[in-house]
Amino acid sequence: MAGRQAVKAYLDLVSQACRAVLIFLKHNKIPHTVENIAIRKGQHKTPEFTKLNPMQKLPVLEDNGFVLTESDAILKYLCAVLCTTGPPYVPDHWYPKLPEKRARVDEYTAWNHANTHTSSIFLHEIGFDMWLVDMTFQAVTLFFFQNCFLCQLKSFKILSRLFQSLCGGRDILKDRPKLLSWRSRVQSVLSDSFDEAHSAVYQIRDKFTAKLSPCSKQATL
């Protein structure tokens, strides 16, 4: 591991994209430091951060002077660079080199980007007719159960995205046993890194549910 500088990740764990990056770094034991950027305080819009990422978005990764934005690109870059310059080496199953298998990950990450924005799924789940949530479940079933890769980039991208609804005090998987079982399996593989990355989400959930009346709590949880 000597000789490889720690990467620096600029994150706010309220963002599912940031959580995905942190889980990946921790789970794969990639040497890293974290710079917390609080979106709620507008720290992603300061002149200093704007210089780093003119699009004023999180996450951002710095690797020995190379600055990269967009969580998908960051995760794929880490897989690519650590397959040649490790240790630690990121196992191939995360982002397989075989074109057909890799294409399945790219297919899902592209679909995910275009169809399940965090805010949209969260808002739709809370306010609308569950159509987007159902569409997501259809995709999860299609993309995951037909191609049973448990530990690929797409696994925790979608899981982390679905978890966003916990901020609203709801667990949208609770009546879906097949998906619950899949979540348990992914969580058990990722173990501590998953819970650590989701601590901010759990805190928001707990604050939110503490404010609810006993009646609403029963209906929500």
Next chain:
Amino acid sequence: MAGRQAVKAYLDLVSQACRAVLIFLKHNKIPHTVENIAIRKGQHKTPEFTKLNPMQKLPVLEDNGFVLTESDAILKYLCAVLCTTGPPYVPDHWYPKLPEKRARVDEYTAWNHANTHTSSIFLHEIGFDMWLVDMTFQAVTLFFFQNCFLCQLKSFKILSRLFQSLCGGRDILKDRPKLLSWRSRVQSVLSDSFDEAHSAVYQIRDKFTAKLSPCSKQATL
């Protein structure tokens, strides 16, 4: 070239994602056949097509029995598979193998997906305050002029997306000389394949502008 089966592309050239796939196939002389699926006739929702792609979306690629959806995944898959099993070989500049250079393409395609949906940019350009269009131009400037790769997957993805506004009879680049110059350079490299893929867009534009009054025409074009 013997031994390599032609790939089959299911396309509707009204879709920018489909145009990107066709340009790529033609420009790189990849043996292919095209199956036209007319979205306006609902042909992407037939039981036959749904069996091929349960998400009922275009484009779809079939390569010797391997079925793949999502244009980003399709383009990256073709780069990957033809770098090992060509000819024809797709030149490295389209999707460079060097992690830092590849990450710049992944960064843009991820940003593009999350921020410039075709319908959104089209609707915003026509109906709203140009903010999304301006944001796109900001991104184009950031992602392209800082990293001057003329022929990468991202070049014609964004160009094709910007061209979508032509359906409404407008050329949103017309007052932007720097971007016009960039467009000319990309078009001249892609030459016939670009115009061929955009023929449907040009037809819609011509129909649309033919219906306008002389006054509106002057304001629009």
